[in-house]
Amino acid sequence: MPELPEVEAARALIERAALQREIAVVDDGDTYVCRPHAPGELADALTGRTLTAANRIGKSMWVETDEGEGPTLGLHLGMAGRIIIDGAHAGDPLSAAESREAEEAGGHPDPRLSGDPAWARFTVEFxxxxRLVLFDKRRLGRAVLNPDLTHLGPDAAEISAADFRARVGRGDAPLKARIMDQSVLAGVGNLLADEALWRAEISPVRPAGELDDDELNRLRRAIRATTRDAIRLGGVHTGTLIEHRRRDGHCPRCGAPLVRAQVGGRTTWWCPEEQR
Known part of the structure; x- marks a missing residue:
């Protein structure tokens, strides 16, 4: 599932491979992915424009056109989306088997795309x-003009220590639910939350308002470090705890059996001995 690090990789791919290219054709026929726009509305707005800047906050991306003089294209990867540009891809991480298939297919993220073009949910041809493709088997991604980002909190990788303490360290909600609330902190998903809380040695079920400043500072540093490592290594799935999030999983540090529960509606794993 794409979280902040995977979305940042997709944004960086757009910045590296799609900017300063004129748009010739747009396929916006998927009315669910392109809602609320009618078919042809994105095409009319974008055709003839040039992509000039790629931006991100949390898990949301937007691409400016014509140095900000044209409309903005918002892109969201949903639960399993990838951005493909001329064969290069970034976004939802590939499994080991998919990686082998991609290598055998010359770098394509899913060699079945040609057999099922419906998975190309939104396409910009230069x-x-x-071309740039929003590739999404699960059809939960979005392509939208001039996206409203006002509901998002500060980016999890950029927020200051004081702002983090003020926004996260309040209320009775479980801490994991608090840091995954995108209006509080933009970009923290389920795996990143479990990894960062494990690194910070803080329980995901503690009420957020009970943490002191030192604990909040430690959690912020853990979120930032987890994000940096995931960007460098290729995704949140590379985290130290992640491979142990299973029924027989044990803490990679102390060896204690991990606890599993639903926190904030999400499956959560943590070490009962170290995370308090």
Whole structure:
């Protein structure tokens, strides 16, 4: 599932491979992915424009056109989306088997795409012959003009220590639910939350308002470090705890059996000995 690090990789791919390219054709026929726009509305707005800047906050991306003079294209990867540009891809991490298939297929993230073009949910074709595709088997991604981002809190990778303490360290909600509330802190998903809380040695079920400043500072540092490591290593799935999130899983540090529960409606794993 794409979280902040995977979305940042997709944004960086757009910045690296799609900017300063003129849009020749847009396929916006998937009315669910492109809602609330009618078919042809994104095409009319974007055709002839040039992509000029790629931005991100949390798990949301937007691409400016014509140096900000044109409309903004908002892109969201949903639960399993990837961005493909001329064969390069970033977003939802590939399994080991998919990686092998991609390598055998010359780098394509899913060699079955040609057999099921419906998975190409939104496509921008450039005047130079290349293309940008929102590829999404589960059809939960979005492509929208001029997205409203006002409901998002500060980016989890950029928030200051004082702002983090003020926004996170309040209320009776379980801490994991608090840091995954995108209006409080943008970008923390389920795996990143479990990994960061494990690194910070803080229980996900503690009421957020009970944490002191030292604990909140430690959690912020853990979130930032987890995010940096995941970007560098290729995704949140590379975290130290993540491979142990299973029924027989044990804490990678102390060896204690991990606890599993639903916290904030999400499956959560933690070490009962170290995370208090």
């Amino acid at each position: 005047a130079d012959g290349g």
